[in-house]
Amino acid sequence: MAAEYYYVIATGEVEEGRQSGASGRMGPYPTREAAEHAMQIAKERNEKWEEEDREWNEED
Template sequence: MATEYYYVLATGQVEEGRQTGASGRMGPYASREEAEKAMAIAKERNERWEKDDRAWNDED
């Protein structure tokens, strides 16, 4: 099984494997580098989803 990396919300650190409870982490990510970008990835996804929602509701 490949190593999974998680971004820990409370500390902003990356951990290897599941060490923190599910509600306190984001992931899994395939690499440490990807996990380090977790907040930026989430922000981009949220912005895209909000744009899609506005388009769906004819708000644009």
């Protein structure tokens, strides 16, 4: 089984495997590097979804 990495929101640290509670972590990510960029990935996804929502609402 491949390693999974998690970003811990409270500390900004990356953990290998499930060490912290589910409500306080983001992931899993396939690599440590991806987990290190979890907040940026989330920000980019949120911006994309917000733009898609605006476009969807403009179609009405």
